[in-house]
């Protein structure tokens with residue numbers, strides 16, 4: 001079995017921080033300690049580098065059929081780009097087609113990802129049609145290692161379920177110890193506002209933003225918390241963006257309810273002023289939309305308060321040509337933006353180097369908490385003996401500039417074009433293999449494995 005020794009790095013986990021060596025045998029970490037008296041097949045000098053657990057992005061949409069097109073990163077290109085940014089595991093969304101089974105959808109997604117993913121991956125199951133047949137499949141999905149069930153409270157006619165279905169799904173998932181997650185926005189209200197804006201000839205990207213005011217997210221977040229509380233299911237709100245929604249979670253915690261919350265990197269660092277650009281505003285058309293500075297402040301504080309446990313990306317890239325499907329009508333712009341590659345470097349630069357969050361909080365929200373919530377801990381999400389050797393060597397001083405010319409995502413623009421960041425991923429190790437070094441990919445198509453997940457252990 002091949003061995004790899006990382007020497008003299010600053011090893012940071014959610015609960016420890018010390019300069020030491022890490023020894024890997026095969027795919028697994030076998031020893032951690034100062035000046036380990038061992039030789040290995042390969043040694044990497046990590047002096048001056050931070051070593052963190054491989055990142056976990058639990059919110060990505062790869063090769064996903066959506067709004068009449070497909071997101072432009074495949075499981076191959078998306079997971080490769082993720083690796084370049086230090087994310088070694090992603091959780092992608094399988095979408096049930098309304099009128100069809102969960103199994104059919106899973107088979108379709110397995111067909112796309114198996115043998116093509118470069119980095120490790122798992123799936124959430126998006127339940128878009130909860131009925132007696134779907135109900136009977138919940139247990140099967142959990143047996144497959146798909147223990148989280150995504151709901152959309154918006155996108156009516158395509159993905160949205162109503163409250164009756166939500167209650168039924170939560171009851172069934174609760175019975176089997178799984179987790180229900182939600183895109184928590186009020187779809188009916190949003191559709192009404194979209195229709196009003198279109199009827200008034202208000203068609204620029206700004207009206208995407210104005211069709212999804214804060215109240216649409218706050219209302220649905222509160223409703224989701226309430227139904228989850230009633231059913232007793234483990235619950236998680238994806239891509240939470242704003243103060244009003246986080247206040248609903250705070251309210252839930254006051255009755256001693258626990259609701260996990262994910263925000264995404266863009267909501268921490270980009271704001272709604274970008275929608276004023278009538279052309280390029282399309283690059284950041286996503287749902288929910290970008291919000292205001294006060295919401296960013298609330299989200300950073302929410303991370304430090306432990307109300308927000310995860311920073312994901314909601315990576316859902318579209319080529320500019322695809323975005324231009326909506327050049328004359330904001331409601332036809334495919335929703336989503338590319339970010340899978342830059343989540344960790346952006347969060348480090350904008351969060352850790354500015355002092356907004358600590359390095360250990362960075363590890364928690366980029367890796368450890370997702371591993372615990374989504375049933376992968378301690379195999380993933382930490383640096384400990386017996387864990388998968390998913391390790392990121394990070395150069396905290398190195399400055400670099402984001403550009404679509406150099407990124408690895410299959411997208412011809414970047415919402416962060418020209419941003420200068422401090423802190424760069426240097427080397428990435430996935431299950432004991434050097435996967436990225438000096439900007440080069442060292443593992444190939446098909447190296448990524450499906451990760452069967454267990455239950456929430458947080």
Ligand SMILES: NC(=O)NCCC(=O)O
Pocket residue numbers: 061183285286287288314316335336337
């Ligand atoms: N978020 C977004 O704009 N696109 C992907 C689908 C979703 O997560 O709602």
Ligand SMILES: [Zn+2]
Pocket residue numbers: 183238239287288
């Ligand atoms: Zn969503």
Ligand SMILES: [Zn+2]
Pocket residue numbers: 059061314316
């Ligand atoms: Zn999403």
